[in-house]
Amino acid sequence: MTRALVAQGGGPTAVINQSLAGVVLEARRFSTIESVYGACHGVRGIALEDLVDLGQETAQQLELVAATPGSALGSTRDKPDVKYCQDILRVLQAHEIGYFFYIGGNDTADTLRILSQEARKAAYPLACIHVPKTVDNDLMCNDHTPGFPSAARFVVQAFAGANLDNAALLGVYVAVVMGRHAGFLTAASAMARKYPDDGPHLIYLPERVFALEKFLTDVKATCERFGRCVVAVSEGIHDSSGVEIVTQLAKSVERDAHHNVQLSGGALADLLCEEIKSNLKIKRVRGETLGYLQRSFLGCVSDVDQREAREVGEKAVQYAMRGAQDGSVAIKRTGSYAASYELTALTNVTGKTRTMSDAFISADGTDITDAFRLYLLPLLGSGTPEAHRLRSNSVEKILKKS
Amino acid sequence: MTRALVAQGGGPTAVINQSLAGVVLEARRFSTIESVYGACHGVRGIALEDLVDLGQETAQQLELVAATPGSALGSTRDKPDVKYCQDILRVLQAHEIGYFFYIGGNDTADTLRILSQEARKAAYPLACIHVPKTVDNDLMCNDHTPGFPSAARFVVQAFAGANLDNAALLGVYVAVVMGRHAGFLTAASAMARKYPDDGPHLIYLPERVFALEKFLTDVKATCERFGRCVVAVSEGIHDSSGVEIVTQLAKSVERDAHHNVQLSGGALADLLCEEIKSNLKIKRVRGETLGYLQRSFLGCVSDVDQREAREVGEKAVQYAMRGAQDGSVAIKRTGSYAASYELTALTNVTGKTRTMSDAFISADGTDITDAFRLYLLPLLGSGTPEAHRLRSNSVEKILKKS
Numbered sequence: 097m098t099r100a101l102v103a104q105g106g107g108p109t110a111v112i113n114q115s116l117a118g119v120v121l122e123a124r125r126f127s128t129i130e131s132v133y134g135a136c137h138g139v140r141g142i143a144l145e146d147l148v149d150l151g152q153e154t155a156q157q158l159e160l161v162a163a164t165p166g167s168a169l170g171s172t173r174d175k176p177d178v179k180y181c182q183d184i185l186r187v188l189q190a191h192e193i194g195y196f197f198y199i200g201g202n203d204t205a206d207t208l209r210i211l212s213q214e215a216r217k218a219a220y221p222l223a224c225i226h227v228p229k230t231v232d233n234d235l236m237c238n239d240h241t242p243g244f245p246s247a248a249r250f251v252v253q254a255f256a257g258a259n260l261d262n263a264a265l266l267g268v269y270v271a272v273v274m275g276r277h278a279g280f281l282t283a284a285s286a287m288a289r290k291y292p293d294d295g296p297h298l299i300y301l302p303e304r305v306f307a308l309e310k311f312l313t314d315v316k317a318t319c320e321r322f323g324r325c326v327v328a329v330s331e332g333i334h335d336s337s338g339v340e341i342v343t344q345l346a347k348s349v350e351r352d353a354h355h356n357v358q359l360s361g362g363a364l365a366d367l368l369c370e371e372i373k374s375n376l377k378i379k380r381v382r383g384e385t386l387g388y389l390q391r392s393f394l395g396c397v398s399d400v401d402q403r404e405a406r407e408v409g410e411k412a413v414q415y416a417m418r419g420a421q422d423g424s425v426a427i428k429r430t431g432s433y434a435a436s437y438e439l440t441a442l443t444n445v446t447g448k449t450r451t452m453s454d455a456f457i458s459a460d461g462t463d464i465t466d467a468f469r470l471y472l473l474p475l476l477g478s479g480t481p482e483a484h485r486l487r488s489n490s491v492e493k494i495l496k497k498s
Numbered sequence: 499m500t501r502a503l504v505a506q507g508g509g510p511t512a513v514i515n516q517s518l519a520g521v522v523l524e525a526r527r528f529s530t531i532e533s534v535y536g537a538c539h540g541v542r543g544i545a546l547e548d549l550v551d552l553g554q555e556t557a558q559q560l561e562l563v564a565a566t567p568g569s570a571l572g573s574t575r576d577k578p579d580v581k582y583c584q585d586i587l588r589v590l591q592a593h594e595i596g597y598f599f600y601i602g603g604n605d606t607a608d609t610l611r612i613l614s615q616e617a618r619k620a621a622y623p624l625a626c627i628h629v630p631k632t633v634d635n636d637l638m639c640n641d642h643t644p645g646f647p648s649a650a651r652f653v654v655q656a657f658a659g660a661n662l663d664n665a666a667l668l669g670v671y672v673a674v675v676m677g678r679h680a681g682f683l684t685a686a687s688a689m690a691r692k693y694p695d696d697g698p699h700l701i702y703l704p705e706r707v708f709a710l711e712k713f714l715t716d717v718k719a720t721c722e723r724f725g726r727c728v729v730a731v732s733e734g735i736h737d738s739s740g741v742e743i744v745t746q747l748a749k750s751v752e753r754d755a756h757h758n759v760q761l762s763g764g765a766l767a768d769l770l771c772e773e774i775k776s777n778l779k780i781k782r783v784r785g786e787t788l789g790y791l792q793r794s795f796l797g798c799v800s801d802v803d804q805r806e807a808r809e810v811g812e813k814a815v816q817y818a819m820r821g822a823q824d825g826s827v828a829i830k831r832t833g834s835y836a837a838s839y840e841l842t843a844l845t846n847v848t849g850k851t852r853t854m855s856d857a858f859i860s861a862d863g864t865d866i867t868d869a870f871r872l873y874l875l876p877l878l879g880s881g882t883p884e885a886h887r888l889r890s891n892s893v894e895k896i897l898k899k900s
Contacts, residue, residue, distance in 0.1 A: 108666045133893055136822070137666075145897055148890035160886035165663025168888045190896040257794035262570025264510045265575070266641075269790070288796075318619055361771070385764055387786035388671070392659035393698065394690075395883035396797065481797035484562035486570045488550035489557010491535055494592040498871055 097128060098194030100413070102150070103135035103142065104167040105200030107231065109243030109398045110250075110257065111405035112199055115227050116169065118409020119285045120150050121191025126417055138172035138198070139207060142184045147191065162406065165392050175203050183206050186216060188209045188290045195223045195416045199228040199409070201241075204426050206446040214288050218283035223416040225417070226442060227408050227426035231391045234449040236280035237440045239429040242408055245401035245475035247274070247390045248284035252476065255288035255328065255384055261297040262326050268315060268372055269295070270321050272365045274390050280450045281390065284472055285328035286464045290483055293443050295326025302332035303452045304461040306341055311368070319378065331364060331385075342367075361385070379454060398477030406433055411437045433474035445481040499530060500596030501817070504552070505544065506569040507535035507602030510650075512799045513807035514601055518571065519564035520811020521599045522552050535593065540574035540600075542610060544586045549593065564808065567794050577605050577633060580714050582613045584732070587620060589786070597625045597818045603632040603643075607770055607826050609850040614824040623820040628826035628844060629810050633793045634681035636851040639842045641831040647803035647877035649792045651687035654878065655691035656788055658728065658885050661697040662663070664728050669782025670774055671697070672729045674767045676792050679734050681705050681854045683792070685731035686874060689867045697728025705854045706736035706863040708743055713770075714777050716864060721780065733766060733787075745768075751760065754858030763787070773851055781871055800879030806837055813839045835876035 102119045103122060104112055135141040148169070153161075160169045176184065188196065194317075196211070198204050208224040215222035228235050233244035251273055252300045262269040275281040280300030286299060292305045297318045300306055318325040334340045342364040365383030372381045408425045423439040430436050456468035504521045505546055518536075525534045533737060534552045537543035548688055555563075563570045578586065590598065597615070600606050611627040615626035630637050635646035653675055664671045681703030688701060699720045720727040736742045745765040767785030770866070774783045781815040810827045825841040832838050858870035 104666070108663050134888070134890060139666075144896040145893075147893035148888065149893050150888070150890055153888060153889050157889060161888055164662065164886045165659050168843065169579075171666040187897060192892070253796045253798075254791055256796040257567050258790055260566065260796070261510050261790050261794040261885035264506070264569035264573040266539075266721060336668060341644050345745075360786060361768045363768065366763045366765065382790065383763060384789035384791075386507075386791070387785065388660055388663050389561060389656055389788070389791070392663040394655045394658040394662070394885060430618065483568075483796060484559065484566045485562055486536070486550065486552070486555060488552055491549040491551050493547040495589060 097130045099131050099133055099192050100129050100195040100197065101133045101135060101147070101188065101193045102169070102181055102197045102350060103138045103199070104169050104171050104231070105138040105198060105204035107170055107391055108165065108167040108480065109231050109391050110165040111242050111401050113140055113166070113168045114162045114224050114402050114405035115162055115199045115229060115242060116408035117158045117228065120153070120158060121155065122413040126154040128354065129195070133193070134169045137170035138174065138175050139180070139184055140172040141322050143180065146188055151334040161460070165394055169267060170426040173275045176207050178210055178214065181207070181214045185214050185220065188222060189220055193408065194221060195225070197227055197229040199229050201232070202235060202446055202449065205442050206470045208422060209442040209446055212442065212474055214444045221422060224422040225416050227412045227419065227423060228427070228444065231281060232275050232278050233280035234276070234451065236445045236448050236450050237424070239427050240263040240475060241427070242401060242405035243391065244280060245477065246396065247281055248265040248472060249285045249476050249480065250283055250390050251386065251395045252427050253396060253481065255285040255296055255326070259288060259326050260483055262295060262324055262410040265380065266309050268319065268325045268327070268378055270329060270331050270365055270368050270383040272331050274386070275302070275332060277302050277449055277451060279330050282328050283452060283456065283464045283468055286351035286475065287469065287472060291485060295324050295330040297322060298327045298462045300327070300333050300462065300463065301457060302330045302334060302454060302459060305336045306333040307335070312371065315372055317377050327420050329364065329368065377454050385414060386480070398475060400475055400477040407435070407437065415439045432470070447494045457471050471494045499532045501533050501535055501594050502531050502597040502599065503535045503537060503549070503590065503595045504599045505540045505573070505601070506539040506571050506573050507600060507606035508631070509793055510567065510569040510573055511569040511633050511793050512648035513644050513803050514631050515566055515568070515805060516564045516804050516807035517601045517631060517644060517811035519560045520808040521629065521815055522555070522560060523557065524812040524815040529647065531597070535595065539572035540576065540583070541578050541586055542574040542576050543572065544589050545582065547589055555833065557809065561702055562670060567796055578609050578612065580612055580616065581610070586613060587616050587622065590624060591622055596623060597627070599627050599629055599811070599814050601629040601631050602900060603634070604637060604847055604849065604851065607844050610824060611844040611848055614809065614844065624706050625822060626824040627814040627818050627822065628847070629814045630829065633676050633683060635682035636678070636879040638847045638850050639826070641829050643808035643829070644803060646682060647800040647879065649683055649796065650874060651786065651800045651878050651882065652792050652795055652798045653683055653686045654689045655798060655883065657698055657728070661690060661728050662885055664697060664726055667782065668719065668726045669784065670727045670780055671703045671769055672727070672731060672770050674731050674733050674787040676788065677732050677734060679704050679706070679851055679853060681732050684730050684732040684865045685854060685858065685870055689871065689874060689878065690883040691890050693887060695724050698730040699724060699727050700729045700864045702729070702733045702735050702864065703854060703859060704736060705859060707738045708735040709737070710773060714773065715861045717774055718778050729856045731766065771868045773869045800877060801882070802877055802879040809837070809839065817841045834872070
């Protein structure tokens with residue numbers, strides 16, 4: 097008899113609690129698991145022995161929590177080193193934890209890699225299973241990652257609405273999208289288009305070099321063609337030497353514990369708008385940052401994402417119960433469209449990030465391809481709202497003043 | 499036999515096309531109305547004779563457009579003077595328009611006031627009916643205005659999600675909400691709270707003077723109490739002399755044609771976050787601006803708002819057909835909760851804005867009252883998503899390190 101522990105790391109998503117529910121409900125099926133604990137705020141909660149007994153949750157409540165965005169156990173940005181993992185291991189041993197399921201991105205997988213090593217060194221039997229999660233969709237070995245489809249759906253609904261707003265009042269609209277070095281979430285904005293002249297008309301991905309002069313030329317040409325311009329910009333756009341555009345433009349830059357540049361805040365959108373206003377002399381230029389709503393908004397979720405996030409949690413438990421010592425659950429695509437799962441080595445997903453393939457990006461670098469449309473469409477789920485237009489005929493002019 | 503014309507002015511909303519459909523479908527019922535035209539981009543489209551024949555729309559398509567956010571006819575920020583209204587009048591006369599329905603806020607109503615005057619001077623029979631619309635909820639004589647309930651619902655769902663995100667990763671979160679000089683939309687954020695420690699913990703309204711020192715003290719106290727802090731801030735907050743906080747903090751300020759300070763962009767959120775970081779030494783401080791999504795997001799709407807926005811359009815036509823020369827359709831509240839409509843004089847809604855009454859604001863000035871909760875709750879509509887939490891019991895500590 098042993099115990100299972102589950103924790104959540106990194107940025108919350110709309111479906112990370114589905115994975116939590118998947119782990120807990122699946123682990124309850126196995127009589128060899130005495131109880132299922134949860135760690136508050138990820139590894140930090142383990143180090144502080146801040147644990148909860150999830151066996152006292154009702155299945156009813158777990159289902160309600162599963163449908164709620166955010167990380168119900170709390171999360172952390174801590175990235176443990178060997179010493180930190182040894183501290184954690186002592187807590188796991190004291191509480192007779194034999195299975196540890198950690199839901200998160202590649203930093204989370206790396207924590208499990210170190211912890212699994214230390215457990216072996218200490219000859220302590222511990223299964224360390226990584227459950228994938230990231231809105232950035234940048235995990236290696238995965239067709240896509242839970243959290244991304246729901247965030248992509250938010251981006252689609254946001255741009256579909258922003259396009260209508262811009263069509264009504266004209267001018268230029270620039271919105272900055274999450275995703276760091278991966279353009280998937282920004283590229284998803286293209287799915288907001290329905291009619292041929294719908295925005296976003298320009299999409300700037302971190303997979304391509306961003307040049308301010310080219311950007312201004314693109315915006316000008318789009319305004320001349322459509323009388324307006326909707327632009328999707330990744331927070332991670334950078335120049336040819338890899339320097340992020342926001343760091344060039346912003347006064348001060350905050351770095352978090354992982355030494356990643358802090359990309360949130362409204363600086364990038366505002367500064368790009370300033371450039372458009374001052375260089376192109378366009379009066380109505382509006383910029384905004386879609387921000388935390390992309391991953392947290394209550395009431396925008398892909399049902400496909402919900403289902404898969406639940407399944408990666410369930411599969412994690414199944415792999416552990418079948419004897420896996422460590423590994424990461426990966427989502428594969430079969431046909432069009434079904435998902436299958438496999439366990440891959442932790443080292444296959446740690447330390448690297450996946451970006452968009454060239455096949456997904458148009459030749460001019462400011463749009464996506466049909467290959468990306470076919471990739472994303474089934475992930476967005478059912479019931480995506482649709483925009484409709486008037487199709488009225490013009491009334492013949494009588495005064496002919498214009 | 500005469501024609502009816504409908505137009506949309508000012509910022510789009512999630513339900514302004516419901517009012518459009520209400521006018522068009524209701525006008526079709528009357529055999530004395532030969533046809534229903536629409537003006538592209540509000541009064542600007544009239545001046546340019548840029549009109550469409552809405553009689554060629556199917557009812558099916560009008561229903562789909564009604565459910566779509568944005569201003570389907572296009573909108574304008576033009577605020578016509580007497581000369582501009584005389585130009586418009588010539589176009590209306592040329593096209594034998596006898597009824598003009600203009601959907602918008604108080605600037606839109608003022609255009610109708612001038613136009614109605616000029617029509618009388620010219621002895622041209624023209625009914626000028628204002629159909630109310632504004633997410634700011636700041637129209638006089640109205641219990642509330644179409645567009646506000648859906649925008650409020652977006653704000654509620656945004657803060658409910660942001661609160662969960664903040665609870666997972668802790669720190670301070672500041673989001674700036676629309677509304678200019680009226681705090682209704684910012685105050686709506688309070689409805690995101692479910693559990694006693696849920697955010698927003700602090701709400702700053704333009705109906706109260708904003709003092710930076712008090713703000714910092716409030717944030718510090720909240721962090722000490724809850725270990726985190728979620729703040730809702732109106733874009734229109736100002737100091738004791740009426741100077742808007744964003745203008746104090748931002749480098750440059752753009753003014754639009756109405757001589758209102760341009761409050762969009764991420765400046766206010768970013769600058770407040772800077773103050774918190776530098777004065778309170780809190781590491782994780784995140785700010786964002788909910789921005790245009792509040793009025794444009796595709797897929798977040800109050801069904802009560804949809805219904806009422808449709809009805810104000812229908813009622814506008816009915817008042818005109820019963821002989822009204824001019825006026826503004828106003829929403830009244832009866833019981834809890836039903837809406838009724840009446841026609842009020844244009845001058846009752848022009849040139850002034852409504853703000854939150856003292857009964858809606860808590861004594862300390864950073865929260866709302868139960869009176870406001872009762873006011874807003876029925877407007878948010880059915881099916882608002884709800885957040886749920888784990889209720890797990892703590893596991894007893896063994897190592898007792900902390």
